[in-house]
Amino acid sequence: MSSQSAQLPEDTRAWLTGQGFAVVDERPWLDALTHGSFNGSVSPKSARADTGDYQRLEFLGDRVLGLAVASWLYRAGDAPEGQLSQRLNALVSGATCARIARAIGLPDHVRLGKQAREDGGADSDNILGDVMEALIGACFLEHGYDAARAVIYDLWAEELIGNAGKAKHPKSALQEWAAHNRRAMPSYEVIDRSGPDHAMRFTVEVSIASLGAARGTASSKGEAEKRAAEAFMEEFG
Secondary structure, eight states: OOTTSOOOOHHHHHHHHHTTOOOSSHHHHHHHTBOHHHHHTSOTTSGGGSOOOSHHHHHHHHHHHHHHHHHHHHHHOOOOHHHHHHHHHHHTSHHHHHHHHHHTTGGGGOBOOHHHHHTTGGGOHHHHHHHHHHHHHHHHHHHOHHHHHHHHHHHTHHHHHSOTTTSOOHHHHHHHHHHHTTOOOOEEEEEEEESOGGGOEEEEEEEETTTEEEEEEESSHHHHHHHHHHHHHHHHO
8 A cells, every 4th residue: 555545553553463354455344334424524645544434345244144044044054945044144234243243342443534423423224234244354354265254254253142132033023923814914104213324213103003002213224023922012012
């Protein structure tokens, strides 16, 4: 890299190494840790602006993560395809990625613009989940699939042997409950959207005709629907 290029802070490099991410070329790691708001908040002449953001690496890391987790699940037992898919979806979800990101201290190293940070971007499930996947993408680019898979299995160790995805998804459970009790099918509606694009909050209401309704709020529509279904089952199930 040229002397005018952005550089990884020493504490960030040490943190990456501690998580199993071996840094050779700094560029992909800088990109992986950079939210789009960061480059828009600095002068074009600043060395800090000489970097991209995590979006392309997140796209790549998402696929690497999915393959690694699917391979682990396939080898871990003889569960049928439906159960494998249910567990895979839970283990690679944005919520799981964000949970792991927080556990390893990633929020301290995400590069955000001033406004995005003030708006809570460093604690956004969407941002943390995307950056986690982008780091996996950077690892794949630098060291190949085997190295990326090893890091994933290390970071996801507790999740893989835990109960994530073993129980029915709340939306599926609610739909089955409604059918069993001869009720109308649940209807989901987004009733509120708030916050900036990088820290959106969705409130979803789920209702069953002639019975009642419940609400859930989260940083993604899917998670809000899940929480609404859980709340409905707690009240009416």
